[in-house]
Structure formats: C-alpha cells, structure tokens
Amino acid sequence: MYRFADRLAPWLAGLCVLCLVAGLYLGLVVAPADYEQGDSYRIIYIHVPAAWMSMFVYVVMATSSAVFLIWRLKIADMVALASAPIGAAFTAVALLTGSFWGKPMWGTWWIWDARLTSELLLLFLYLGYLALRGALETPQSASKAAAILAIVGVVNIPIIHFSVEWWNTLHQPATITKFDKPSMHISMLRPLLLMVLAFQLLYFHNLMVRVRALILQRENRASWVAELAEKNHV
Amino acid sequence: MTPKRKQRLMMVCLMLCGVGVAVAFGVNAFKQNIMLFHSPSDVAAGAVKPGQPFRVGGMVIDGSVKRSSEDLAVTFELTDHAKNIPVSFTGILPDLFREGQGIVAMGAIDEEGTFIASEVLAKHDENYMPPEVAEALEKAGKMPGTRANFDSKTVQP
Numbered sequence: 001m002y003r004f005a006d007r008l009a010p011w012l013a014g015l016c017v018l019c020l021v022a023g024l025y026l027g028l029v030v031a032p033a034d035y036e037q038g039d040s041y042r043i044i045y046i047h048v049p050a051a052w053m054s055m056f057v058y059v060v061m062a063t064s065s066a067v068f069l070i071w072r073l074k075i076a077d078m079v080a081l082a083s084a085p086i087g088a089a090f091t092a093v094a095l096l097t098g099s100f101w102g103k104p105m106w107g108t109w110w111i112w113d114a115r116l117t118s119e120l121l122l123l124f125l126y127l128g129y130l131a132l133r134g135a136l137e138t139p140q141s142a143s144k145a146a147a148i149l150a151i152v153g154v155v156n157i158p159i160i161h162f163s164v165e166w167w168n169t170l171h172q173p174a175t176i177t178k179f180d181k182p183s184m185h186i187s188m189l190r191p192l193l194l195m196v197l198a199f200q201l202l203y204f205h206n207l208m209v210r211v212r213a214l215i216l217q218r219e220n221r222a223s224w225v226a227e228l229a230e231k232n233h234v
Numbered sequence: 235m236t237p238k239r240k241q242r243l244m245m246v247c248l249m250l251c252g253v254g255v256a257v258a259f260g261v262n263a264f265k266q267n268i269m270l271f272h273s274p275s276d277v278a279a280g281a282v283k284p285g286q287p288f289r290v291g292g293m294v295i296d297g298s299v300k301r302s303s304e305d306l307a308v309t310f311e312l313t314d315h316a317k318n319i320p321v322s323f324t325g326i327l328p329d330l331f332r333e334g335q336g337i338v339a340m341g342a343i344d345e346e347g348t349f350i351a352s353e354v355l356a357k358h359d360e361n362y363m364p365p366e367v368a369e370a371l372e373k374a375g376k377m378p379g380t381r382a383n384f385d386s387k388t389v390q391p
Binding site for chain 2 (some may be wrong): 033108
C-alpha cells in the first residue's frame, strides 16, 4: 500500500498541474464573458470545483469510515483521516469564493440560505471530525467515534445538493445535472469540467501523500520502515 | 462475510436510516423557517401580518420599475406568475437588478399591502452564455428559463 501511494503520487501531481493550467487558461483567458454577469462569473472555475470536491471528499470519508467500522481495515481509517483536512480546505474555499461572488452579484457576502447554511454545516462536520480524533486518548476509540460521526454526517450531503430545489433560496439551481442538458455554453463548460478534473486529481494526490505519511507513522516500529529510513539517510 | 461483520453492517445501515428519518422529520418541521423567502402568493394568502418583517422573492414585472427623480426611491412590482405585490425601496440596488430578473427583498408590508423593502438582493439564474449567444436566443425567442420558478414552493401558514 505504501509503495502504491508512493508510485501514484507524482503521476497524479503531474496530471493535476496539466489540467489546472489548461483549465485556468481556457477559463480565464479563452472563455467568453457571461451575458449577464460579465467577467465576474469566472470565479465559478474555482467555486464549483471546490464545492463539488467538498461533497465528494465527504462521501469518500464516510464510505471509508463505514468500511473501517465493518471490516476493521486500518487503511480505510487512514483514508478517512487523511481526507478530512483536504475536505475542510475545499469547503472553506467554496464558502470564501462564494462569498466573493455573492457580494457583487447578489449584493451580500452572506445570507442564511439553505444552501449556504448546509455547506457551512459541512465545514463544521469536517472540523468536528478532526477535533474528535484529537480529543480522545486512545487511537482505537478515536477512530471508532470519528467514523460514527462521519457516517452520521453524510445525511447532510443530499441536503446540500437538493437544498436549492426543496426550498426557496437565493442560490441558483445547479448548472450541471445528470439528466438535463447543462445550462452553460460549451465554450464556458469545457474549462469548468477541466477544473473539476484538476481538483479531483489534486485531492487524490494529496490523499496519496497523506496516507503515505500516516502509514509510516503507524508502522514506525516495523523493520521495513527502518530499512527505508536507512536507505534515505534520515 | 462473518456473522460479526454482518452484524456491524446492519448496525451501520440502521444508524444511517435512523439519522436520516430523524433529520427528514426535523427539516420538514422547520420547513417554514428554512424557506428563505415568501412568494407573493403566500403574502396574498395572508401568511404574514402587516409590520412583521420577512423576505419576499419573485420576478420584477416588465415595465413596473418607476424611479424617483429626486432621490434613490424606486417602486416596482414582484410576481410569482400567480399573484403580484408592489414593492417600494430607497437605496442602492444591486447591479443585476433589472426588469424580468428574480430578486429577494427584506422588509415588511404596510397597511395598504405595499412591501416596504430595507434590502434588495438579486437572484441570478443557472444559465451562462456569451452575450452573442444570448442575443441570438433572444431573437429566436428561445431564451432558457430558470428552474427556480417562484411559484412551485409556496408555504401556506
């Protein structure tokens, strides 16, 4: 597992940088301005991928927590732990960029709208997960308690997704949906999808690096870790 | 799968179902509080008393915007395609405010049924396209509507 993460990480990093550069260039330079919002809509190229990833990472975290609870796989627990700070960062970016977008377009930085509130709740779930892990003394009980919190919190994900359809909100409905044709011109859509891919790769790269570190930490008494340290003159 | 694991799997599923049902009940009970704004139909049905602060949301009716020549006062009418409500506001409107645009206003209705707004926010839709495309669609009369129709989610008192 350690070797798998070790080998995969640089490839993911390279691909991520490639998509990021292409997506940003196409999105910020090539894509046309919007008919209504002008150039300020371009923050969508950060906002939407970050918001999408904030939910995706949580689903990964909750799934691996469930796997850990049922099968007691240590690696699943590590994936969940490694994902939490990344997910929290994506959520914070989504909230901040949303705020920067809301001020010029809607006329307010923040409103207690169902979409915004449930996304803020997601940030607190990530932070709560990390705090809970830090608060309990023994690693075993911390893993178990945090896994339960992660699974319980997953009910927030459909709420975030459907909030704009179930309730009256200031936030607009989704632009890209599975069933409808996306309500975005193709020249603007392509860079957006590239950016989503780039953020996806960014997450997986980060995950690999973090899981690698967690494995080393947990196995710090194993002989192969000692050999590795020897080889790298640590 | 060993019986022990099966049991744990059942526990996780049960936990998810339990929490899901609890949250669904909770969210349903607070429906009125989660709704960000009332529609003009709600207001017409008497959902709010005069003087009670609330938010109203709807489309600005074409041709209804009247600006004062002396100050920043502006009056317009909001619709949810069923009922209309007159709104008056003094202050700076967001850039996206225009006729045919969705907006959300904070304020209260007076005795005559006019909504006195203290804050007006613009609600933009989920469609993005270059200006040339928008122009062409407009000419062809094929401008996409928003799925955020203001009439489907009314809250009756």
